Amino acid sequence: MRHPPRFSRSSRLLTLLVGAALALAGTLFVPAVTASGAAPVCSVVYETTSEWDDGFQGSVTVTHHGPATDAWTLGFDFPGGQEITQGWNAQWSQSGSAVTAKNAAWNGALDTGASVTAGFLASWSGTNPVPTSFTLNGAVCNEDDDPDPDPTDPDPDPTDPPDPEDGPPALKVSGNQLVDSEGAPRRLLGVNRSGGEFACVQGYGIFDGPVDDASIQAIADWNVNAVRIPLNEECWLGLDNIDPRYAGGNYTTAIKDLVRRVEDHGMTPIVELHWSWGQYTGNSSGCSDIHASCQKPMPNAQYSKAFWSSVASTFKDDPAVVFDLFNEPYPDRATPTAEQAWTCWRDGGDCPGITYEVAGMQSLVDAVRDTGAQNVILVSGLAYSNDLSQWLSYAPSDPAGNLAAAWHVYNFNACVSESCWEQTLAPVAAQVPLVAGEIGENTCGHSFVDRVMRWFDDRDLSYLGWTWNTWDCSAGPALIRDYDGTPTAYGIGLRDHLLALGDGSRDGA
Template sequence: MAVAGTIGLVVAAPAAPAAAAPGCKVDYTVPSQWSGGFTANVAVTNLGDRVDGWRLTWTWPSGQQVTQAWNATVTADGSQVTAANAGYNAVIAPNATVSFGLNGSWSGTNTAPASFALNGVTCTGAPGTSTTTTTTTTTSGPPPGDAMAQVAAMQPGWNLGNSLDATGADETSWGNPRITEALLDNVKAQGFKSIRIPVTWGQHQAAAPGYTIEAAYLARVKEVVGWALADGFHVMINIHHDSWQWINTMPADRTNVLNRYNAIWTQLAAAFKDSPAKLVFESVNEPQFTGSSGDAQNAQLLHELNASFRDIVRRSGGGNASRLLVLPTLHTSSDQARLDELASSLTTFDDPNIAATVHYYGYWPFSVNVAGGTHFDATAQKDLTDSFDRVHNTFIARGIPVILGEYGLLGFDRHTGTVQQGEKLKFFELFGHYARTKKITTMLWDNGQHFGRTSFQWSDPELIAQIKSSWTTRSGTASTDQVFSAKASAISAKTITLNLNGTTFSGLRQGSTELTRGTDYTVSGDQLTLSAALLTRLSGSRAYGTNATITAHFSQGVPWRINLITYDVPVLQNATGTTAAFSIPTSFRGDLLATMEAKYDDGSNAGPHNWTSYKEFDRTFAPNYTAGTTTLTADFFAEVNDNRRVTLTFHYWSGAKLTYFVTKSGSAVTGSTS
């Protein structure tokens, strides 16, 4: 469900030094709504003279409440709401737009506000008489040629993944619908300032010597780029999956690869040379080379590609003479050796309008949930901070801007539940904060698994709320978002550790009800203890599963949700099946599966990734809580030896552990609890 409206607004003038002519509009949209909650975006466009300092007020018509906000300070007195500017967006220039967002709660209906007032003046819809004449409705960009300022203005960014980069016949071949103007409009409404449009060209390119790009395909790319520019985005296009389709053969086929690569950029430079400066070119995505002699040759080949790209674009004239160009490291890696190789190239180029790019998908065991990487622990955190420190010190500290062109977790390629929810949120909280601290512009990788291409809804509202919050502030988290109480035992008090992250703890709530400190819970330093009385009251009849949710609130950022869960130790049953279809009947009894170990009787590791006993979540095993099964996949059995018993140890989030035994004989599989 979406709610949208455009409301004309009169802007009250600041008291001094001179009166400002009033006039503006407000665009209020609800791009995401779920049971009991919603996300709203508010954009205020100034149609009069400059406004210095603003307060936007409105009345909720349906009793809604604001639970969190970004890019503005939002306070409420009953149904009356005030949003005040942040320090960095206090000025609204003529014909400029300032935006902020919020998360809220609702019950019954979620009717949009009927009117707004800015600095005390009610909306009229009439523009003011401005002393400044302007014909643009977008904010002014950074000074021409200021690469650092342009990259800063691109924060935050979003990837239009698995569409124009698909390697099939057209942009729908990887399962996404055709790109629409409405999609880009809705992405813009989410607060993103830039959009990366990956493009794979090879299957739309004629043979040598011309390597001509299909006219219809180039026209389609230009159409989508045009829509994005019209929306006010900074837009980045590139050569994408060609990197592993044919560019990677450059060690053995240097001349042909370079000719083909040069032909693409010659055509793109000509096609886009008159585009505005907000269009950015990225030389190649995740460059890689097969069969090279090693690091030195890899570095030389990438330098040659980047140098040729730069020369072609700069010589093509028009806006390309000073257009921002983005150059990757090998594999877009943030390893120091790869950063140093690109830094050496940039020194050679001596071009002020260049940015570096890397990607970040987290510490690999955590990112895919393998090798026991179930938690965003100190090792995973250090991997993130070390990576960003290296990028900052190598480039940004020397005046070279950095675009983190893709980020996420690799487990998202299967689904966003591969990594446990609370651990996932802690990753994105630190990611956004630390990238902001290091002045790195970030672009969320989204191949359709996050923002619905036709529904325009977020698949995980908690995730995007955490990401959006991290753009401007920190949020408090905790050691866990799950509190387990065994049904077989009497309920006792439970303690979790708060990660304050520079915030202060302000209270605990169930919905909109404030829980009582000292009775329902106590806080000692960073230790939050939930009383047995509170857990008893909220657990009700103690049905298996989540009985209630409460939220810890902090002085800033998003609240931290805590699930109160009743469980008993799961029960497994004997089973037979095949390597293509084998499932263990499982009564989960409210518990949740964290990971699985696999070992042979001699203690050696069994199955894929045999350097660790802990197997990869989803790839080798997966719980199905609805069906009551735990599946072992064909990928798992493909690397299990015939007629050797495998001992499986299932680890559950409650702390429970269960042992199970499987034996493969050809394609037949038997499983037992003993």
């Protein structure tokens, strides 16, 4: 769904406060002091932000304390045989254990006190020890360092997902249904909580409005059992065009905390890639910005696979979390034929009409499964997720057998009639679980969503209303006027319908 205008993103120099990352698990702070006590040359924060069976995602943030420079080269050694497989925000290379990161074309200039962050994916085997020696432009940064945090610290990470048995059900796909660990059918009935996809890239926060316990309880009070949480890949990965207060570890910690809070209220969290990198100025372009500041026609090969590797690693031990691969694909607006659009959607690569290399849905499924994550995956179709006409023919392969179809509908879409739903949705719903990840209308009424919910109820299918935000219901559209749960005229339709379903909807019945 497109969003009401808020703030314009402005470019900025990344100035990360080194201490902000110290509380993150897997973070190494390397104080930049020399043995002789001279002024520090640099400060380094090395983070292992997520880890899976044979790989991990990491980042290095370096703060330059010397005279201004127009170029930088960071060097360090991997002590455990790790190997860089992909990187961003720097030109990465490796020879044996020695790793080199040279500045990219746009981030070479560092004033005194300025910082820069570069991220990477790497493989590992056996152990994954952190590097202990760093240099910046040949100058040593890590003499007299004490890199290891206290290994006896018993305090658990408060942002770790809770035991699924204490919250919503662990979900899996069985035929054309979502079921819990006992095999009982479950429906996802709820709302979207927009904000995490745009506030960070627009530079004013991580969420739009509160996400505290009271506001999440207000969602649950509508008899909601699922909350979809849109994300921004540049903010999650901590790319250097994002204000560091709202990027990287700060962003991921906030998202993990929201997921935990949603689960604490017995609701299923659905984490979803909404806005992504890649410049597209063709038909139906939402913006000309290369950065993740609007909806792009497809995810990109440069960052989207890294995003899903990291997200899946973060939540793979929590089967209550559902993954929604990409918000609203629309390669059909760029490519000349439907066959080319669906092929692009599944296989990615060089797609007609799209100037960046595309990550197809198959590659994103693979990125998730390669981490060992078995979570349910939702995959949207074409035409801003409103077209599932060839979804079954082009569906990606999932070795875990936990794939479901996602669909979006608003009163201004093409497929808005029961006859279209019978023709294009019913065949899909007969084969795999079908989740309407977004339903809504821009009339400030609810007659259209009433029809959608009735059709989905008759077939025991899942749906979530857009969106739990206090926007203009004719522009958003927005379900609420206040985060205490006061509905708009449009939101009354969803609220009253879910409440009328009774307690069974919280059980997924």
